Amino acid sequence: MMLSLAAALALNTAVISLNSQCPPSFELTPQNQCLLVTRYDHYDSLHNKGVGGTKTALPKGRDGFSPQQIDLGRYLFFDPLLSANHKQACASCHQPSHGFSDGKALSTGSNGDIGTRSAPGLWNVGFLKKLFWDGRADSLEQQALIPLFAPHEMANTAEQVLADLASSALYPELFRQAFPLSTELDLSQVATALAAFQSSLISLNSKYDHYAHGYQQALNDQEIKGLNVFRSFVARCAECHTPPLFTNQQLAVIGTPEPEGMTFDPGAGNSPELSKLRGGFKVPSLRNVGRTAPYMHSGRFATLEEAAEFYSKGRGHAVPKGEKLLLHWHIWEPKLSPEEIQQLAVFLNTLTDESLMPVVPAQLPSGLPLPAELTTPHDHKGSTE
Amino acid sequence: MNKSTLTLIALVPLAYFAGYYLTSTATVAPVYTAEVSYSGSTSASGNGKKSVLNSMPTGTVHAVKDGQLIMDAVKAAQPGDVIQVWPGNYTETVYIDKDNIRLSGVIVEGKRPRLFGDGHLNDAILYSGNNIVIENFLITKYKGNGIMGQAGNNFEIRNNIIEDTGVYGIFPQLGENGIVEHNVVSGIEDAAIYVGMSDHIHVANNEVFDSVAGIEIENSRHAIVENNFVHNNTGGILAFVTPGLPIKDTVDVIIRNNWISNNNTKNFGAEGSMVAGIPAGTGILIMAADKVIIEDNLILGNKTAGIIITDHQNAPNTTLDPESDPTPDQIMILNNLMYNNGYDTITEAKVLLTTELKQGNPDILRVGGSNNSCINNPQQYISAGVGDWPACGFSNTDTIVNYLLDEPAAPRSVAVEDKGKYAYLGICTGCHAYTGRLIGPPVQVIQSLYMDDPKALADYIANPIKKREDYPAMPKQDYLDAETRKAVAEYMLSVKN
Numbered sequence: 063m064m065l066s067l068a069a070a071l072a073l074n075t076a077v078i079s080l081n082s083q084c085p086p087s088f089e090l091t092p093q094n095q096c097l098l099v100t101r102y103d104h105y106d107s108l109h110n111k112g113v114g115g116t117k118t119a120l121p122k123g124r125d126g127f128s129p130q131q132i133d134l135g136r137y138l139f140f141d142p143l144l145s146a147n148h149k150q151a152c153a154s155c156h157q158p159s160h161g162f163s164d165g166k167a168l169s170t171g172s173n174g175d176i177g178t179r180s181a182p183g184l185w186n187v188g189f190l191k192k193l194f195w196d197g198r199a200d201s202l203e204q205q206a207l208i209p210l211f212a213p214h215e216m217a218n219t220a221e222q223v224l225a226d227l228a229s230s231a232l233y234p235e236l237f238r239q240a241f242p243l244s245t246e247l248d249l250s251q252v253a254t255a256l257a258a259f260q261s262s263l264i265s266l267n268s269k270y271d272h273y274a275h276g277y278q279q280a281l282n283d284q285e286i287k288g289l290n291v292f293r294s295f296v297a298r299c300a301e302c303h304t305p306p307l308f309t310n311q312q313l314a315v316i317g318t319p320e321p322e323g324m325t326f327d328p329g330a331g332n333s334p335e336l337s338k339l340r341g342g343f344k345v346p347s348l349r350n351v352g353r354t355a356p357y358m359h360s361g362r363f364a365t366l367e368e369a370a371e372f373y374s375k376g377r378g379h380a381v382p383k384g385e386k387l388l389l390h391w392h393i394w395e396p397k398l399s400p401e402e403i404q405q406l407a408v409f410l411n412t413l414t415d416e417s418l419m420p421v422v423p424a425q426l427p428s429g430l431p432l433p434a435e436l437t438t439p440h441d442h443k444g445s446t447e
Numbered sequence: 448m449n450k451s452t453l454t455l456i457a458l459v460p461l462a463y464f465a466g467y468y469l470t471s472t473a474t475v476a477p478v479y480t481a482e483v484s485y486s487g488s489t490s491a492s493g494n495g496k497k498s499v500l501n502s503m504p505t506g507t508v509h510a511v512k513d514g515q516l517i518m519d520a521v522k523a524a525q526p527g528d529v530i531q532v533w534p535g536n537y538t539e540t541v542y543i544d545k546d547n548i549r550l551s552g553v554i555v556e557g558k559r560p561r562l563f564g565d566g567h568l569n570d571a572i573l574y575s576g577n578n579i580v581i582e583n584f585l586i587t588k589y590k591g592n593g594i595m596g597q598a599g600n601n602f603e604i605r606n607n608i609i610e611d612t613g614v615y616g617i618f619p620q621l622g623e624n625g626i627v628e629h630n631v632v633s634g635i636e637d638a639a640i641y642v643g644m645s646d647h648i649h650v651a652n653n654e655v656f657d658s659v660a661g662i663e664i665e666n667s668r669h670a671i672v673e674n675n676f677v678h679n680n681t682g683g684i685l686a687f688v689t690p691g692l693p694i695k696d697t698v699d700v701i702i703r704n705n706w707i708s709n710n711n712t713k714n715f716g717a718e719g720s721m722v723a724g725i726p727a728g729t730g731i732l733i734m735a736a737d738k739v740i741i742e743d744n745l746i747l748g749n750k751t752a753g754i755i756i757t758d759h760q761n762a763p764n765t766t767l768d769p770e771s772d773p774t775p776d777q778i779m780i781l782n783n784l785m786y787n788n789g790y791d792t793i794t795e796a797k798v799l800l801t802t803e804l805k806q807g808n809p810d811i812l813r814v815g816g817s818n819n820s821c822i823n824n825p826q827q828y829i830s831a832g833v834g835d836w837p838a839c840g841f842s843n844t845d846t847i848v849n850y851l852l853d854e855p856a857a858p859r860s861v862a863v864e865d866k867g868k869y870a871y872l873g874i875c876t877g878c879h880a881y882t883g884r885l886i887g888p889p890v891q892v893i894q895s896l897y898m899d900d901p902k903a904l905a906d907y908i909a910n911p912i913k914k915r916e917d918y919p920a921m922p923k924q925d926y927l928d929a930e931t932r933k934a935v936a937e938y939m940l941s942v943k944n
Binding site for chain 1: 540545575591598622645646691692693694718719764767869880927
């Protein structure tokens with residue numbers, strides 16, 4: 063007999079079961095894999111790059127994980143067991159209520175250290191070929207473990223993570239369900255499960271998507287005006303934030319300012335031979351961008367309007383004295399009117415869709431409480447078990 | 448009545464009114480028929496292909512007259528329709544997010560419909576649909592682009608006059624199978640005609656002048672640029688790989704039979720733009736592109752050089768992109784008529800010539816690496832950097848009429864059942880699990896209610912009413928079209944787990 067996690071915890075028994083169904087937007091195969099299915103499967107894209115216009119296919123997303131791996135990843139994602147002091151989970155900086163970011167300019171580690179970059183939102187992260195603001199990781203699996211062991215983030219060690227998981231009452235059985243062919247629990251399984259869960263964060267049913275698939279009434283006049291400013295060759299937003307994902311997945315040097323008092327962040331151009339990329343960061347997807355304020359790699363801009371205004375203030379206006387940056391060619395001086403900036407913000411809010419929000423676990427397999435930042439009430443949806 | 452007589456004897460406003468009256472009653476609307484060739488011809492012309500579309504429009508013709516909005520007709524149009532725009536002034540941005548639309552100006556006694564941006568509108572025409580035709584407009588005074596395509600396939604942009612309009616005159620991007628022909632484009636601060644990240648493109652019989660770049664083929668494959676008159680720009684014809692874009696290469700470009708003269712206009716490109724680094728007086732510029740054939744062009748009076756070939760390392764403003772190959776390989780220069788180029792060239796060019804113990808005014812300059820390139824009859828040109836290139840082994844590209852697709856790029860064909868499946872998994876499963884409570888009731892319960900009546904379910908989801916005390920009201924799914932709603936209802940009633 064299968065028991066719920068809560069009951070299992072209460073009885074301190076290991077007979078619990080991970081979800082055997084795929085999350086929404088995934089189809090279960092006879093091989094127990096979850097394959098992504100979306101309305102964008104109607105379309106193609108040039109060289110399968112997943113960039114184009116309204117009716118363009120997405121880039122290939124990560125899928126093929128089992129339902130159990132995805133569900134195990136969900137527990138791990140919310141479990142502070144993964145941090146050294148058991149106080150911080152992945153979800154501490156990637157909160158469902160903030161588009162899986164944290165609402166802060168710079169993120170805070172489990173020991174209270176303030177980092178140098180803003181936690182990126184995670185919706186549709188399974189489509190990204192490069193991870194982190196500077197694009198230094200090539201896969202979700204590679205990315206997943208780095209914050210666990212970064213001293214200013216979760217500050218853990220591989221040994222402790224494995225020991226904590228192995229000595230937990232419930233995790234060894236959950237790992238056996240998710241990785242039935244493996245004989246022992248290892249770090250790659252942690253990375254795989256976290257990648258599996260993150261690949262399930264799909265947001266593709268916004269008002270914009272309704273419009274893109276052909277329902278003209280989906281956007282009102284102001285929103286349409288914003289769309290046309292967005293893709294105009296004056297604002298040029300869509301040249302890099304290209305539909306349907308609203309990123310072209312390239313690095314770009316745009317020269318945004320850091321918060322007051324913070325030193326210049328070279329981003330991807332952190333060595334002399336990479337000097338052409340100095341100040342370069344990955345173009346972020348704008349899906350659910352209405353939820354992920356503040357904006358840019360170090361959160362300098364509080365609102366979408368401020369972020370849009372940056373592009374209209376002149377090429378290089380915020381580059382520190384003495385910094386020589388090879389600014390992106392689309393950074394120019396579009397001289398957008400205040401109305402156009404407002405329209406851009408209105409349009410960007412049509413990219414909000416949280417209809418496939420995952421369920422936050424009410425109980426964690428470690429028995430630890432959810433991190434405090436996830437239990438404070440907030441004003442919009444996000445359900446718990 | 449003789450119209451010129453009327454004009455002579457009448458006051459000007461009256462003449463205008465009378466002229467309008469005459470045209471609006473006497474002018475017959477154009478018909479849209481397939482091309483017909485002169486029957487005496489026995490062999491196919493080099494200009495053989497005139498259309499990338501399979502059929503002539505069959506839908507409704509929406510006539511737009513001066514004083515009306517073109518966008519009102521676009522909104523009303525269905526795929527297959529023609530939007531026929533009569534002479535007049537239209538100050539608006541036209542955007543077409545639909546397939547199979549022909550946006551067709553009507554030219555009456557030399558008067559075209561004029562899209563006028565008034566110096567404050569961004570772009571004149573944006574399209575993201577497939578199978579779009581845009582023809583016969585006069586476009587002027589926009590800030591952004593004249594005509595911009597975002598991912599539409601099978602496009603035809605022809606017979607337009609674009610003057611003093613922002614950044615690009617004509618800019619199809621991320622599409623395939625398109626024709627840009629018989630346009631006159633001038634006064635553009637980047638490229639007059641810019642083909643970006645597109646495949647299977649034909650750019651022919653255009654006049655481009657007084658712009659920073661005449662015609663640019665960038666990160667695109669299988670393109671022919673032929674029979675264009677390219678003059679008085681900063682640079683004439685460009686074939687580029689720009690690093691830092693999602694599509695990484697430019698392959699298979701033929702530049703032939705163009706008249707490329709006096710491209711000596713001072714560079715007025717925006718700071719940091721890729722074209723801002725082009726030296727004034729450049730006829731053809733190849734940057735990092737591969738398999739480019741340059742054949743039978745007239746290249747005259749370009750003061751820096753007739754042809755410049757460069758890699759990324761020697762080009763200004765290029766970023767670092769490990770995924771894009773910085774070297775121009777397989778450049779093939781056949782016979783070209785080159786005369787009076789390089790007469791006021793740049794210092795770097797003189798240095799290059801000196802290193803080869805040459806002097807004079809350069810026709811051809813190559814800087815940086817290049818592999819497997821070739822040149823025919825090199826003795827006719829003054830050149831640097833191509834001395835060790837062998838002959839090409841062929842002398843013309845006559846067998847390649849164009850690189851367009853034989854059949855229009857077809858939309859991915861999606862079976863109706865699959866439409867139902869995509870919508871079910873992508874939308875419904877967010878609230879409905881097969882068994883057990885999610886946000887809405889279980890699919891099993893819905894199946895038992897609607898078992899034999901998918902139509903009722905399809906109708907319900909378009910306009911749901913709150914039925915259950917213990918569940919939230921369902922949001923409307925009316926953004927799904929009727930066919931998809933029916934398909935998704937049938938799919939939902941058929942799923943087994």
